[in-house]
Amino acid sequence: MFKEGLLALVGVAFWESIYMTIISTFIAYIIGLPMGLILVMTDKEGVRPMPIVHQTLGIIINIVRSVPFLILMLTIMPFTKLAVGTTIGPKAAIVGLLVAAAPFIARLVESSLKEVEKGVVEAAQSMGASPLQILIKVLMPEAKPSLLVGSAIAVTTILGYSAMAGFIGGGGLGAVAINYGYHRGQTDIMYIMVVLLVIIVQILQELGMQIAKRTDKRL
Amino acid sequence: MDKKEIMIHLEGISKSFPQKRGSLEVLKNIDVQIEKGEVFGIIGMSGAGKSTLVRCINLLERPTEGRVYLDGTELTCLAEKELREQRHSMGMIFQQFHLLMQRTALENVCFPLEISGVQKDQVKARAKELLELVGLGDRLGAYPSQLSGGQKQRVAIARALATEPKVLLCDEATSALDPNTTAGVLRLLKDINERLGITIVVITHEMSVIREICNRVAIIDGGQIAEIGGVEEIFRAPKTKAGRELVYHEGTNREAIEGPIAHCYRVVFRGGISGEPILGGMMLECNAVANILSGNTRMIDGRVYGQMMIQLSEDKETREKMLAYLKERDVEVEEVYYV
Numbered sequence: 001m002f003k004e005g006l007l008a009l010v011g012v013a014f015w016e017s018i019y020m021t022i023i024s025t026f027i028a029y030i031i032g033l034p035m036g037l038i039l040v041m042t043d044k045e046g047v048r049p050m051p052i053v054h055q056t057l058g059i060i061i062n063i064v065r066s067v068p069f070l071i072l073m074l075t076i077m078p079f080t081k082l083a084v085g086t087t088i089g090p091k092a093a094i095v096g097l098l099v100a101a102a103p104f105i106a107r108l109v110e111s112s113l114k115e116v117e118k119g120v121v122e123a124a125q126s127m128g129a130s131p132l133q134i135l136i137k138v139l140m141p142e143a144k145p146s147l148l149v150g151s152a153i154a155v156t157t158i159l160g161y162s163a164m165a166g167f168i169g170g171g172g173l174g175a176v177a178i179n180y181g182y183h184r185g186q187t188d189i190m191y192i193m194v195v196l197l198v199i200i201v202q203i204l205q206e207l208g209m210q211i212a213k214r215t216d217k218r219l
Numbered sequence: 220m221d222k223k224e225i226m227i228h229l230e231g232i233s234k235s236f237p238q239k240r241g242s243l244e245v246l247k248n249i250d251v252q253i254e255k256g257e258v259f260g261i262i263g264m265s266g267a268g269k270s271t272l273v274r275c276i277n278l279l280e281r282p283t284e285g286r287v288y289l290d291g292t293e294l295t296c297l298a299e300k301e302l303r304e305q306r307h308s309m310g311m312i313f314q315q316f317h318l319l320m321q322r323t324a325l326e327n328v329c330f331p332l333e334i335s336g337v338q339k340d341q342v343k344a345r346a347k348e349l350l351e352l353v354g355l356g357d358r359l360g361a362y363p364s365q366l367s368g369g370q371k372q373r374v375a376i377a378r379a380l381a382t383e384p385k386v387l388l389c390d391e392a393t394s395a396l397d398p399n400t401t402a403g404v405l406r407l408l409k410d411i412n413e414r415l416g417i418t419i420v421v422i423t424h425e426m427s428v429i430r431e432i433c434n435r436v437a438i439i440d441g442g443q444i445a446e447i448g449g450v451e452e453i454f455r456a457p458k459t460k461a462g463r464e465l466v467y468h469e470g471t472n473r474e475a476i477e478g479p480i481a482h483c484y485r486v487v488f489r490g491g492i493s494g495e496p497i498l499g500g501m502m503l504e505c506n507a508v509a510n511i512l513s514g515n516t517r518m519i520d521g522r523v524y525g526q527m528m529i530q531l532s533e534d535k536e537t538r539e540k541m542l543a544y545l546k547e548r549d550v551e552v553e554e555v556y557y558v
Contacts, residue, residue, distance in 0.1 A: 120320075123317035123318075124330075125306075126309070126311040127307070127310075127330070127378075127379075128304065128307045128335065137330065217320060217322075217323075217363075218320050218321075218362075218364045219362075219364045
């Protein structure tokens with residue numbers, strides 16, 4: 001009886017975690033990717049230097065990133081309530097994850113694009129490419145393998161965050177680990193959750209690296 | 220005398236880079252006119268400002284002062300968009316090739332065509348043609364990482380030629396290549412110049428590159444043009460210190476000998492002999508020794524290229540015999556006064 005109940009519990013928690021992670025990664029990229037691209041383009045060494053835009057964006061990203069995730073979740077609760085109508089459960093957790101992950105992704109994207117050799121950009125400029133063409137046809141395709149590695153890092157980090165969101169009623173594997181394992185003292189359930197999380201992270205990370213390697217033409 | 224048409228005109232170009240304190244002046248008041256259809260060399264030691272100068276031609280670097288004209292159009296006054304338009308008529312190749320690593324050779328050549336708005340159905344055909352022109356018709360689908368240095372530079376050349384430019388700028392294009400490959404790439408550039416009539420500007424620190432393909436050369440030293448003229452003329456009798464250093468000391472220790480030296484000759488091998496120990500032969504034949512001061516020769520395809528500085532016998536008769544021996548063997552000899 002205990003076993004059956006547990007299985008159902010884990011099943012629900014598992015899908016909640018996956019759902020939170022995928023949805024928030026996806027939306028966080030919609031916000032974070034352009035932010036990262038703007039960072040690279042507006043850099044003083046970039047294709048379209050705009051120091052004020054660059055610095056302002058950089059400072060905003062740094063501020064959000066310097067707040068620990070749990071505290072960030074708590075401080076943005078009024079905003080969460082406004083956005084999804086509740087401050088608990090997976091939906092609310094997604095809002096927190098987005099706010100935390102988007103700036104993180106922006107930095108990942110920035111560092112990936114900065115790996116592209118400056119000379120290649122110079123060559124494109126010498127051919128008369130516009131900043132937008134350089135972004136779309138040079139920087140992003142050339143950085144593709146690195147961007148994919150970055151996305152594997154992003155997904156696994158967001159999964160970790162989503163588990164933390166369990167502390168404040170975020171749902172998912174983390175919530176089960178905390179509610180049953182910590183508050184009720186059922187440590188075996190906690191360990192099962194930890195093992196599950198480890199397995200998911202391993203699979204996602206390996207998958208990301210493999211895809212990145214496959215698409216990279218530099219051998 | 221007919222006046223040659225000017226393709227590139229640099230007028231009073233100065234360029235300085237802001238530093239923490241003050242600024243670093245890299246180019247000082249440079250005036251150059253490059254004629255249509257010629258291969259023009261710009262040579263200088265590293266740090267002389269030659270790379271900055273070539274970037275001033277297509278305005279990858281904006282000169283602090285001065286104007287740049289391309290085929291009569293002033294580039295320095297153009298807005299970004301118009302400048303990009305003009306850049307379609309200037310190709311450029313680099314020491315490190317700078318190919319798109321995630322694109323195949325064919326796709327790399329397609330790139331400039333895509334960005335200049337050539338119709339999609341024509342892009343591939345044109346790119347294929349160009350790769351055939353540079354001798355890579357069989358490597359269309361290869362990625363840059365699968366190509367050798369020489370092949371990568373050929374792809375870069377094809378890419379630079381894709382938009383049918385009037386000018387091809389080469390920034391140390393052969394410096395990362397071995398002598399054999401260098402010779403091949405230089406031959407290709409010469410061929411392009413002759414067949415397509417494209418004006419070529421070559422930046423290099425190697426006199427041999429200049430000698431191989433250039434019509435005229437400018438020697439740049441300390442951000443200024445030290446001398447400018449026909450290659451043969453400068454090669455024979457460099458007037459300035461910078462010129463002498465470049466011509467005589469190619470790849471040698473220039474601190475070794477100073478001041479005028481008597482009976483000193485420069486011997487230039489141009490591939491006419493193959494493997495014959497010509498200096499040894501001369502010494503045996505004339506029964507006198509020559510003092511080798513410096514040498515910079517290399518074998519390419521079993522032929523010797525390069526130059527040597529030698530000091531010949533004090534005795535006039537022996538000396539003339541030696542010179543005659545060398546000239547008979549198709550070796551260029553000339554007396555020089557500075558080593």
